[in-house]
Amino acid sequence: MSTPLNIVFAGTPEFAATILQAVVQSPHQVQACYTQPDRPAGRGRKLTPGPVKAMALEQAIPLYQPLNFKQPEALAELAALQPDLMVVVAYGLILPSKVLEIPRLGCVNVHASLLPRWRGAAPIQRAIAAGDRETGVTIMQMDAGLDTGPMLLTRSTPITPEDTGGSVHDRLAQLGAEAIVEALDHLASGKIQPQPQDDSQATYAHKLSKEEARLDWRQPARALADQVRAFDPWPVAHTQLGQHKLRVWRAQALDEPGNAEPGTVLAVHKDSLDVATGAGTLRLLELQLPGAKRLPVAAILNARADWFPVGARFH
DSSP, X not given: OOSOOEEEEEEOSHHHHHHHHXXXXXXXXEXXXXXXXXXXXXXXXXXXXXXXXXXXXXXXXXEEOOSOSOSHHHHHHHHHHOOSEEEEXXXXXXXXXXXXXXXXXXXXXEESSSTTTTEESOHHHHHHHTTOSEEEEEEEXXXXXXXXXXXXXXXXXXOOTXXXXXXXXXXXXXXXXHHXXXXXXXXXXXXXXXXXXXXXXXXXXXXXXXXXXXXXXXXXXXXHHHHHXXXXXXXXXXXXXXXXXXXXXXXXXXXXXXXXXXXXXXXXXXXXXXXXXXXXXXXXXXXXXXXXXXXXXXXXXXXXXXXXXXXXXXX
C-alpha cells in the first residue's frame, strides 16, 4: 500500500463509531476526532458524550467539539492538523466550503444509501418505509451540496421482509466500515475514479419525527407493515385505541380484504389481531401498552383481551 493517510474523523452516533473503529484499526492514522457537543440525555437530562467521543477518549485520540465552523478559531484548529483527508459519518453539522477545502484530498462521507437515492437525514428508514428491496452504503467525495458529491465506492445489501430500521442500521455500519477502509487504500494510492451522481434519480430522506410514526389506517396494509419495520427502534409506529396510545412493534401485511372501516379489528386470534386497512389486512403481532414493555400479542390478550373485541377501532 502507498503511504498511510493522516485522517481527521468527524462523526457522532453509534453508526459513526463502528466506522471509526475500522479506520483506527486500518494502516491509516486518525490524528483527531470531531464530534457534536455533549447533549442532555435520560431522565436526569445529564450531559452525555456520544459514541464517537467515548471511543476517541478510549483510544486517546485528540478530540474537538466545536458548535460549528463559523468561528475563525475552529477553522484554524482544523487547518493546523494538516490532514490528508477528513472522513465524515453522521456528524450532524453541514460543513462549509472552507472546511471542505482544508484537507489535501478533501472530505469524504460514508452515507447509508445507494446514492443518489435517499440523500438526507434518514436514508435507512426511508428506504424500508418506501418498500425498497435493496440499500447500501456510498463513499462520496463531499461538495457544497447535500449528499450530491461524486461517488467513490458503493456496497449493497438486500432489505428482507424481516428487516427493521435497527437491523439494517447495524448491517450498513459494518458494510460502511469495510467500504471506507477499501476507499482509503485506493485514495492513498490514487487508484480511484469518482463517478458523478445522476441528479435526475435523486430522492430525499427527510428527518424522522414522532408525529409521522402514527399509523394512518387508510393506507394499504403493505405500506403500514413497512412503516412499522422502518420505525423500529425509533420513533416506533403507534396508534390510538380509545384514550390509549399503543406502540406497534411487529406486524404482517395480508392480502385478505378488510371489509370494514380502516382501523377496525376484524379477527382476534390467540397470538395476533387482524385489522382492516385501506387495502388488505394488517396482522398485529407485537404491541406495547401504555406504561408497559413490548410484548407478543398473545401475552397481551391473556391479560387485556377485553381491550380488543372484534369491531374495536384503532384511530
